[in-house]
Amino acid sequence: xxxxxxxxxxxxxxxxxxxxxxxxxxxxxxxxxxxxxxxxxxxxxxxxxxxxxxxxxxxxxxxxxxxxxxxxxxxxxxxxxxxxxxxxxxxxxxxxxxxxxxxxxxxxxxxxxxxxxxxxxxxxxxxxxxxxxxxxxxxxxxxxxxxxxxxxxxxxxxxxxxxxxxxxxxxxxxxxxxxxxxxxxxxxxxxxxxxxxxxxxxxxxxxxxx
Numbered sequence: 394x395x396x397x398x399x400x401x402x403x404x405x406x407x408x409x410x411x412x413x414x415x416x417x418x419x420x421x422x423x424x425x426x427x428x429x430x431x432x433x434x435x436x437x438x439x440x441x442x443x444x445x446x447x448x449x450x451x452x453x454x455x456x457x458x459x460x461x462x463x464x465x466x467x468x469x470x471x472x473x474x475x476x477x478x479x480x481x482x483x484x485x486x487x488x489x490x491x492x493x494x495x496x497x498x499x500x501x502x503x504x505x506x507x508x509x510x511x512x513x514x515x516x517x518x519x520x521x522x523x524x525x526x527x528x529x530x531x532x533x534x535x536x537x538x539x540x541x542x543x544x545x546x547x548x549x550x551x552x553x554x555x556x557x558x559x560x561x562x563x564x565x566x567x568x569x570x571x572x573x574x575x576x577x578x579x580x581x582x583x584x585x586x587x588x589x590x591x592x593x594x595x596x597x598x599x600x601x602x603x
Contacts, residue, residue: 404581405507411565412500412512415558419493420515424525424552425486428517430455431493435514438463438494439501454480458487462494467600471536485526485551488537492555499562525553546570567592 419435422428430451437447437459447456454477461469478484504511527540530551535543540550549555560570568588572578578585 401507405509407565408503408507408509411562412504414561415496415500416512416515418558419497420518422518422520422522423489423493424554425483425489425522426493427522428520432514432517434459434490434493435497438497439511439514442498442501452480452482454482455486455490458482458490459494462491463498474536484537488549489552489555492549492552492559496558496562499566503566523553527551527553 419431420428421431423431426434433448433451434455437451437456440447441460441463447460451459458473458477461473474484474487477487482490501511527550530538530540532538533542535548537543537548538551539547541547546556549559563569564572568578568580576585580588583591
């Protein structure tokens with residue numbers, strides 16, 4: 394087995410552990426969505442990416458938001474979020490929805506890149522959302538409340554636990570928050586420069602202009 398094979402085998406094993414953690418969490422009640430609603434949101438995102446109708450039982454505002462985040466996030470404006478909130482979706486519930494869609498989409502994309510089958514959505518668990526509010530969040534300079542200035546590391550900070558779930562994926566598929574502060578860190582035989590080139594090109598192709 395060559396070096397590339399060893400790296401690939403190790404990465405797949407690490408990805409499998411990541412997917413197990415993430416999809417187990419998806420099945421559990423969240424902060425503003427039940428486990429059943431979270432799985433339906435994930436299903437709606439997958440259906441939108443495939444050009445299929447989403448689950449019929451998902452509330453219209455959530456269905457539209459999941460579809461837009463999954464397939465045309467660049468088109469979302471403050472007015473859209475305000476409209477969904479007016480339809481009964483708390484702004485924190487929208488933030489949690491963004492996290493769900495982004496994590497499932499990321500895992501599905503990574504599965505494709507690694508030549509793996511897409512992980513089946515889990516059977517949802519029972520229980521009610523915690524409805525736990527985050528402390529020290531406010532509208533600073535973004536469209537949703539954040540803990541501090543609105544930028545990628547704080548984007549989901551109005552939902553307890555959502556930032557940690559985001560960085561769980563971030564650390565496995567890219568770099569941990571601590572590693573990002575190093576200019577000499579490498580991953581799987583790639584230098585930091587090579588990692589950033591791949592990340593920048595991927596961001597450009599996906600209309601991510603941060």
